[in-house]
Structure formats: structure tokens, C-alpha cells
Amino acid sequence: MSNQVKFLLPEDRIPRRWYNIQADLPKPLPPVLHPGTLNPIGPDDLAPLFPMELIMQEVSQDREIDIPEPVRDVYRLWRPAPLFRAYGLEKALGTPAKIYYKYEGVSPAGSHKPNTAIPQAFYNKQAGVKRLTTETGAGQWGTSLSFAGSLYGIDVTVFQVRVSYDQKPYRRAVMETYGARCVASPSNETNYGRSVLEKTPAHPGSLGIAISEAVEIAATNDDTKYALGSVLNHVLMHQTIVGIESMEQMAMADAYPDVIVGCTGGGSNFAGIAFPFIGAGLRGGPKPRIVAVEPAACPSLTRGKYAYDFGDTGHMAPLTKMHTLGSSFTPPGFHAGGLRYHGMAPLVSHLKELDLIEAVAYHQTECFAAGVLFAKTEGIVPAPEANHAVKGAIEEALRCKREGKSEVILFNLCGHGHFDMAAYSAYFAGDLKDDKYDEKELAMALSGLPSVPEAA
Amino acid sequence: MSNQVKFLLPEDRIPRRWYNIQADLPKPLPPVLHPGTLNPIGPDDLAPLFPMELIMQEVSQDREIDIPEPVRDVYRLWRPAPLFRAYGLEKALGTPAKIYYKYEGVSPAGSHKPNTAIPQAFYNKQAGVKRLTTETGAGQWGTSLSFAGSLYGIDVTVFQVRVSYDQKPYRRAVMETYGARCVASPSNETNYGRSVLEKTPAHPGSLGIAISEAVEIAATNDDTKYALGSVLNHVLMHQTIVGIESMEQMAMADAYPDVIVGCTGGGSNFAGIAFPFIGAGLRGGPKPRIVAVEPAACPSLTRGKYAYDFGDTGHMAPLTKMHTLGSSFTPPGFHAGGLRYHGMAPLVSHLKELDLIEAVAYHQTECFAAGVLFAKTEGIVPAPEANHAVKGAIEEALRCKREGKSEVILFNLCGHGHFDMAAYSAYFAGDLKDDKYDEKELAMALSGLPSVPEAA
Numbered sequence: 048m049s050n051q052v053k054f055l056l057p058e059d060r061i062p063r064r065w066y067n068i069q070a071d072l073p074k075p076l077p078p079v080l081h082p083g084t085l086n087p088i089g090p091d092d093l094a095p096l097f098p099m100e101l102i103m104q105e106v107s108q109d110r111e112i113d114i115p116e117p118v119r120d121v122y123r124l125w126r127p128a129p130l131f132r133a134y135g136l137e138k139a140l141g142t143p144a145k146i147y148y149k150y151e152g153v154s155p156a157g158s159h160k161p162n163t164a165i166p167q168a169f170y171n172k173q174a175g176v177k178r179l180t181t182e183t184g185a186g187q188w189g190t191s192l193s194f195a196g197s198l199y200g201i202d203v204t205v206f207q208v209r210v211s212y213d214q215k216p217y218r219r220a221v222m223e224t225y226g227a228r229c230v231a232s233p234s235n236e237t238n239y240g241r242s243v244l245e246k247t248p249a250h251p252g253s254l255g256i257a258i259s260e261a262v263e264i265a266a267t268n269d270d271t272k273y274a275l276g277s278v279l280n281h282v283l284m285h286q287t288i289v290g291i292e293s294m295e296q297m298a299m300a301d302a303y304p305d306v307i308v309g310c311t312g313g314g315s316n317f318a319g320i321a322f323p324f325i326g327a328g329l330r331g332g333p334k335p336r337i338v339a340v341e342p343a344a345c346p347s348l349t350r351g352k353y354a355y356d357f358g359d360t361g362h363m364a365p366l367t368k369m370h371t372l373g374s375s376f377t378p379p380g381f382h383a384g385g386l387r388y389h390g391m392a393p394l395v396s397h398l399k400e401l402d403l404i405e406a407v408a409y410h411q412t413e414c415f416a417a418g419v420l421f422a423k424t425e426g427i428v429p430a431p432e433a434n435h436a437v438k439g440a441i442e443e444a445l446r447c448k449r450e451g452k453s454e455v456i457l458f459n460l461c462g463h464g465h466f467d468m469a470a471y472s473a474y475f476a477g478d479l480k481d482d483k484y485d486e487k488e489l490a491m492a493l494s495g496l497p498s499v500p501e502a503a
Numbered sequence: 504m505s506n507q508v509k510f511l512l513p514e515d516r517i518p519r520r521w522y523n524i525q526a527d528l529p530k531p532l533p534p535v536l537h538p539g540t541l542n543p544i545g546p547d548d549l550a551p552l553f554p555m556e557l558i559m560q561e562v563s564q565d566r567e568i569d570i571p572e573p574v575r576d577v578y579r580l581w582r583p584a585p586l587f588r589a590y591g592l593e594k595a596l597g598t599p600a601k602i603y604y605k606y607e608g609v610s611p612a613g614s615h616k617p618n619t620a621i622p623q624a625f626y627n628k629q630a631g632v633k634r635l636t637t638e639t640g641a642g643q644w645g646t647s648l649s650f651a652g653s654l655y656g657i658d659v660t661v662f663q664v665r666v667s668y669d670q671k672p673y674r675r676a677v678m679e680t681y682g683a684r685c686v687a688s689p690s691n692e693t694n695y696g697r698s699v700l701e702k703t704p705a706h707p708g709s710l711g712i713a714i715s716e717a718v719e720i721a722a723t724n725d726d727t728k729y730a731l732g733s734v735l736n737h738v739l740m741h742q743t744i745v746g747i748e749s750m751e752q753m754a755m756a757d758a759y760p761d762v763i764v765g766c767t768g769g770g771s772n773f774a775g776i777a778f779p780f781i782g783a784g785l786r787g788g789p790k791p792r793i794v795a796v797e798p799a800a801c802p803s804l805t806r807g808k809y810a811y812d813f814g815d816t817g818h819m820a821p822l823t824k825m826h827t828l829g830s831s832f833t834p835p836g837f838h839a840g841g842l843r844y845h846g847m848a849p850l851v852s853h854l855k856e857l858d859l860i861e862a863v864a865y866h867q868t869e870c871f872a873a874g875v876l877f878a879k880t881e882g883i884v885p886a887p888e889a890n891h892a893v894k895g896a897i898e899e900a901l902r903c904k905r906e907g908k909s910e911v912i913l914f915n916l917c918g919h920g921h922f923d924m925a926a927y928s929a930y931f932a933g934d935l936k937d938d939k940y941d942e943k944e945l946a947m948a949l950s951g952l953p954s955v956p957e958a959a
Binding site for chain 2: 052053055057058120123124131135153155157194197198216217218219220221223224225226418419422423424426427428463465466468469471472475
């Protein structure tokens with residue numbers, strides 16, 4: 048360990064601007080459609096759900112958007128996040144590759160999610176919003192928005208997928224510690240929730256249902272808005288501070304990545320580390336390979352269809368063009384709850400269509416094996432989601448070994464696994480299975496995709 | 504939040520030397536006694552349990568001891584640890600006091616414990632030791648030594664108190680992730696464990712029993728040594744990097760503490776933050792008040808006797824003079840498992856006898872209330888142990904408010920609570936009780952203290 052392992056920026060190097068990849072796209076994003084009319088929507092259509100500042104960020108074509116100073120002040124609690132050289136992992140793999148990782152688990156919520164929860168709460172506070180609703184599965188996003196709400200004095204109501212609500216009471220306890228109210232979804236608090244419970248009283252819930260419930264509350268209450276933890280353009284843009292910092296830290300290490308790896312569920316942590324590098328490439332700079340790693344049990348990028356689809360089960364949220372498994376698709380119950388979503392962020396999907404990124408899928412047990420090796424060699428226990436990025440980086444490093452290449456690999460370690468040790472327990476006990484989704488169900492979900500006008 | 508909240512040192516300011524308070528004591532520590540002969544022991548008597556470097560540190564009177572460069576290299580993974588100004592908490596309390604806290608939850612194990620686990624593993628590795636044994640209750644120490652063992656390639660066997668082993672499988676999963684073997688204590692792997700199980704087959708275990716088992720394995724195997732996570736002089740000394748960094752960070756904030764607060768179980772995190780400041784006072788510098796906060800259900804400093812006692816139930820470990828509740832005393836099962844020990848570090852006990860520190864005890868529910876207020880205002884969820892320090896700091900800040908004084912308060916936030924959300928769940932559900940120890944049992948335990956020769 049005689050070489051430098053950690054690259055830490057001084058506090059005044061917290062980025063002052065987010066990077067908006069829309070400014071550099073060779074082809075613009077397809078429009079967003081109204082769930083009722085299926086016509087392209089404008090900013091006003093989103094006003095019931097989001098404050099105007101965030102809507103303008105969603106559609107902005109400006110390359111850089113200033114980070115408000117009060118947001119930077121809160122970022123200071125844990126940013127700049129460290130970037131490490133993974134000497135221990137390299138040695139264990141016997142690879143000539145140089146592996147670097149950005150570590151976002153240093154935030155109070157233990158993941159990258161507060162990078163967007165803080166500005167979202169800030170803009171809502173500024174707009175006079177009293178309450179935010181959101182959905183959460185495993186709980187990372189719900190925790191982060193609860194944390195942000197407590198700092199800004201905004202009430203937060205989290206619709207947590209019933210099965211997670213029952214199985215993971217500890218995540219609920221974190222949200223409650225931050226003063227948030229956590230409701231099991233489907234619930235009796237919304238028309239949509241009641242309609243689901245009427246048909247299926249013991250429904251285990253899903254992210255798509257929880258989104259519908261959170262959206263309904265926001266759409267029908269003047270003082271309440273909705274917040275989403277991934278997928279949307281502005282959410283991905285807030286995460287670009289991860290990549291902007293990493294770029295400067297790689298320069299400190301006197302290196303530039305040949306390959307960048309991130310795990311993808313909705314796409315936000317992947318976008319955070321990758322977009323600034325992709326943008327630099329689009330503007331004439333070096334073009335690293337960009338690899339998105341997704342769970343084989345919920346493979347939207349590798350097996351989904353690039354098509355217009357709803358973001359929620361109740362079809363109240365707008366339609367976007369994305370890689371989707373169909374909004375009625377229910378992924379098996381694997382442990383990386385943050386990656387269990389039927390769709391992929393429109394921006395990430397668009398980049399995939401433009402061949403600017405690659406995608407690969409791995410099963411959960413091989414990802415846990417990768418995470419355990421990482422913990423033993425690097426000291427940090429990754430979240431189950433982050434294990435997918437670790438697995439992707441290891442596979443690239445082993446390829447380098449086979450090919451005798453000393454490439455530079457950079458990946459995003461988006462969170463620690465301290466809240467997820469039940470999954471590691473199950474892994475050690477041999478109780479984890481590599482659930483395969485039902486091919487018939489996927490085919491049916493894909494055949495049920497909505498028809499939209501040709502122009503879109 | 505316009506003022507600076509975080510004080511972060513550059514990496515080259517990781518201390519180069521630990522501080523040994525023994526050099527500045529107005530009166531030396533009483534000798535350590537052999538558990539068989541009750542006579543003072545020398546370094547050689549400890550050789551079956553510890554490598555000689557650590558034994559020499561245990562008895563050293565040098566003021567400063569160099570931190571080996573390879574240990575500093577590992578410290579770089581998370582150090583220097585940040586120091587924060589608690590503006591949010593100050594505002595919520597309406598206090599004129601300025602509250603600062605040092606945050607040790609940034610380590611991969613989530614607490615201050617790796618500060619000593621790393622050098623202990625390093626010196627053992629240097630001495631050719633193949634295996635380390637230790638005990639753990641809630642699991643913070645077991646996790647940290649497992650982490651250190653994985654980095655240095657030393658096998659680690661952790662005797663975990665049976666009741667924690669059964670109730671907290673997630674902590675065990677962390678240790679196993681780091682490759683350690685975790686054994687429920689009392690076990691069938693030692694003579695002492697077997698003797699306990701023979702009398703009481705369903706024994707729930709205790710820290711004192713687990714220590715005896717770990718010591719027995721180390722004492723009877725040539726390639727195996729024992730490691731302790733608190734209490735001993737060298738362990739407390741390793742933690743002084745916390746206070747040394749804090750001193751420099753307080754200077755960055757242009758402030759010096761009037762009061763320093765830490766929670767005490769065995770005494771290591773308290774010593775870590777307090778000893779460098781106490782030493783500066785002993786050498787003619789300012790003398791802040793130093794407040795040790797302990798759980799009311801296990802009050803060794805406030806209700807224990809200052810006397811020679813065994814560190815373990817099986818009476819295999821040496822005797823030290825300390826504040827003790829008696830080695831047969833079993834504290835009630837409150838949630839701050841890291842503070843459930845019958846004795847207090849000899850150095851901390853000695854400072855209490857010399858009136859260089861104060862002590863106060865609080866019940867767990869008032870400490871959880873303090874922790875929840877802290878999480879809501881500062882964003883970090885503290886470990887149940889750290890909640891005691893938060894409570895102590897809040898009480899000092901409220902005193903300042905009553906007295907109209909703007910004193911500077913510094914406390915050690917020794918770890919995050921991400922592994923301990925079950926305790927927060929119980930707190931929110933109203934299931935936490937303020938267990939009182941049994942006065943009769945305490946009287947009996949104290950009357951059973953060993954008689955030692957007058958000279959000691």
C-alpha cells in the first residue's frame with residue numbers, strides 16, 4: 048500500500064454546476080407524452096407534480112446549470128466524495144488493469160441518492176411546498192428524501208412497497224428517525240390504492256403501484272408535490288456531480304478511464320458517473336467505453352423494448368420513450384431492490400440506442416460473490432445494487448488480464464451495504480437464488496405496451 | 504448554513520504519532536496483577552496473549568509513539584475524519600453554545616474501532632501471528648477486527664455473546680463478509696465455555712464469558728494471539744488520533760473547547776477524543792471540563808467501586824485497578840451493547856480518581872430521544888452508544904442556555920446507527936424500557952471483588 052489509494056478534493060472543489068448532457072446529444076430526446084391524450088406535453092402539464100425550477104431543468108438544453116449555494120452548503124456534509132484506487136482488488140485478481148472507484152456511501156443516507164434529494168427538497172421549499180410524496184422499494188430513496196425533508200422542514204410521505212414495508216422494518220425506522228411518515232402500499236389513502244386492495248386485499252405491492260399512489264396525492268393536493276429518485280432528466284443531472292468530481296480526481300491520479308462501469312436500475316448513479324465523461328467524448332475528448340450493469344432478473348436495457356411506456360402501474364404518470372419490460376411486468380424478488388424497476392431512464396435508453404453505451408446483465412449470486420471479494424480486499428461492504436457495478440468492473444479487469452492490457456477502469460460504488468446485511472446473511476446461508484423472470488409474463492407485458500401516434 | 508460546517512484536514516495531516524497520556528500523569532497507574540498469584544506482572548507475562556510491540560506500548564511512559572507508515576496508509580481509507588459544527592442542533596436547542604462534533608462513523612466498519620483494530624492486526628502480522636481471537640457483544644469490535652484481519656490476511660475468530668449472536672444475525676453477516684469465523688459464546692470450543700454450558704446449557708452468554716473463551720484459545724495456541732477493543736492502555740492510545748485531529752480542526756474553526764463529551768463503555772472512544780486535550784492541560788495549556796457519559800443501567804464510573812478486579816468472568820485475564828461493578832455483574836439488556844461492560848479502562852478510572860474528568864449517567868430512552876433530534880437536525884443517525892454523547896452534549900448546551908453562556912462544546916460521534924435500526928424501531932414502537940440494574944445483584948457483585956495485597 049505504498050502508493051496513493053485515496054484521492055480527495057478540497058471542499059471548495061464541490062462542483063458549482065451540474066452537467067446537462069442534453070446540450071451535447073447528437074439527436075434530441077423523444078418528447079414526453081401526456082398519459083391521457085398521448086400528445087407531447089409542455090412544462091405546465093407537469094406543474095401539479097413538480098416545482099417550476101425542476102421542470103425547467105427537466106427540459107433545459109443548457110450545458111451547465113448552476114448549483115444553488117445553499118445546496119452546495121448541504122453537500123458539504125459529505126462531499127466531495129472520495130475516489131479510491133483498488134490496489135487490494137487488483138492484487139487479488141492478478142490483473143494488469145488499474146481499477147478506481149468513486150465511493151458515494153459516505154453520505155448520511157449511505158448512498159448517492161441525497162445528491163438529488165437535497166436540491167429537490169430545496170427547490171420545493173423555495174416554491175412554498177409543504178409536503179413531498181414519493182415511493183420507495185428497499186428504502187434508499189425514501190431514506191434520502193426523508194433526510195432532505197428533515198433539513199428543509201418539509202413533511203415527507205413515503206409509499207413503501209408492502210412486501211418491503213413488512214420485511215425491512217429497519218429502513219422504515221431510518222425514515223421515521225428523519226421524521227417522515229411511511230405508508231405501506233397499496234394503501235387506503237388513495238383511490239388507486241383502494242382500487243388495488245379491492246381486487247387483491249393481500250396485494251404485496253410494487254414500485255409502479257407506489258408511484259401511482261404518490262403521484263395521486265401530489266396531483267390532488269395544492270400544498271403537495273411529488274419527488275422521484277431516478278429516471279427523470281433532472282434527477283440524472285443532479286447526480287453528475289459524481290462524474291465531475293471523479294474527472295478531477297482521475298486527473299489527480301494522472302489517469303483517464305478506458306472503461307467506466309455503473310449499475311443501472313432507474314439509471315441515476317450510472318448517469319452520475321458516466322454522463323460527464325460521455326459529454327467530454329461528444330465534444331471531441333477521449334471516448335471511454337461505458338458499461339451499464341443490470342440485474343439479469345430485471346434486464347430492461349438488455350431484454351426490454353425501446354418504446355413509449357408508462358412509468359407507473361396506474362398510468363397517471365407521463366409516458367416516456369425508454370427501454371421497458373412493460374409497466375405490468377413484475378420482477379422477481381431479488382435483493383438489489385434499487386434495481387427492480389420495469390423501465391430505464393429515457394436519457395440512458397437514448398444513449399443506448401445511439402450506441403454510446405453498452406449494457407450487460409448478471410445474476411445476483413455472482414454479484415454477491417463479487418461484493419464479498421471487494422469487502423475482503425478493499426474493506427467496504429457494498430450495497431447489493433453496487434455489487435452489480437463491482438461485478439462489472441471485475442469482469443473488465445479479468446478481460447484485461449486475459450488480453451494482457453493495463454487499462455484504466457473506473458466504477459461507481461454507489462452505496463454501502465450496512466442496511467442490507469440480511470441479504471448477505473441469506474447469501475452465506477445459501478438461500479439466495481438466481482430467480483429468472485417469467486418469459487411468458489415478459490412477452491405479455493411487452494405486448495401490452497401502449498400504442499402512441501407515429502410522430503412521437 | 505452560510506458558515507462553515509465541516510472542517511476537513513488534508514490527508515498528510517493524519518497524525519504521525521499516537522499520544523500516550525501515561526507520560527503526563529501526575530501519579531502513575533497502579534500495577535497490573537497476575538490472575539493466579541495476584542502479584543504485579545511484567546511484559547513477559549502478557550506474551551502469550553499479545554505481540555511484544557503492543558505489550559511495550561501498554562507499559563510505555565513515552566509521550567509519543569510513532570504510527571507505522573503502513574498503518575497510516577490504511578488509515579487513509581477513511582482518515583482524517585471530519586469535524587462538524589452542529590448549527591442545526593444549536594438552532595433547535597436555541598442555545599448560545601457552539602457545538603462541534605468529531606465524526607468517526609466514516610470508517611468502513613462505521614465506528615472508531617478500526618483506529619485500533621488496524622494497528623493491532625499490523626503488529627500481530629509483523630510478529631508472525633496467524634490467528635486472532637476476540638469477543639464481541641453487539642458486534643462493532645468484532646466487525647472492526649474482522650475488517651483488519653481481512654486486510655492483513657490474519658484469520659479472526661470472534662466469540663459473540665450468544666444472545667447477540669441469535670438476535671443480531673446481520674452483524675454476524677458483516678464479520679463473515681470480511682472472512683471471519685463467528686462462534687456463539689458460551690461455546691463447546693473451550694474448556695471454559697464447556698464448563699459454563701455444563702451448568703447452564705441455555706446460557707445467554709456475557710462479554711466476560713466471551714473474553715475468557717477468546718483468551719483461553721490464545722493462551723493455548725502458539726500461532727494465536729488475543730485482541731481487545733477497549734480498556735487497555737495501548738487501545739486507548741491508538742484512539743488518540745481522534746483527539747489529535749480534533750485539536751487541529753478546532754484551530755481551523757478558531758475555537759478551543761470549554762467542555763469535551765464522550766460516551767464510555769470500556770473507555771476507548773472517550774479517551775480518543777479527550778486524552779490529547781487533558782494532556783495539553785496537564786502540560787500547562789487550557790483545561791476544558793471533560794465529561795464521560797455512561798448508561799444508567801451499567802454505571803461503572805458513577806456507581807462502581809475503584810478497586811482491583813478481573814476483566815473476564817473466567818478469571819483468566821490479569822487484574823487491573825478500575826471502576827468496576829464486579830466481574831459477576833450482569834447489566835440489563837439495553838441497546839447500546841458497546842457500553843455493556845462491568846469495568847472501566849484503568850486509565851479513565853485513574854483520571855476520574857485524580858478529578859481530571861467528570862462522569863454522568865443517562866437512561867437509554869432519553870438518549871434515543873437525543874439521537875433522533877440529532878438525526879433530524881444534523882442528518883446523521885448516531886449509533887445507540889453515540890446517543891449517550893449526544894445527550895451529554897445537549898445537556899451541556901441547555902445549561903449554557905440557562906446560564907446565558909456561549910461555551911464551546913466538543914463531542915465524539917463515535918459511530919453511525921445503520922446497523923442498529925432495530926433499536927430505533929423499538930424506540931418508536933414504545934417498546935424500549937429504562938431497565939434498572941438489580942441493586943442486590945450489584946451489592947453482591949461488589950462484595951465479591953477479589954482481595955489483593957495492600958501494596959497494589
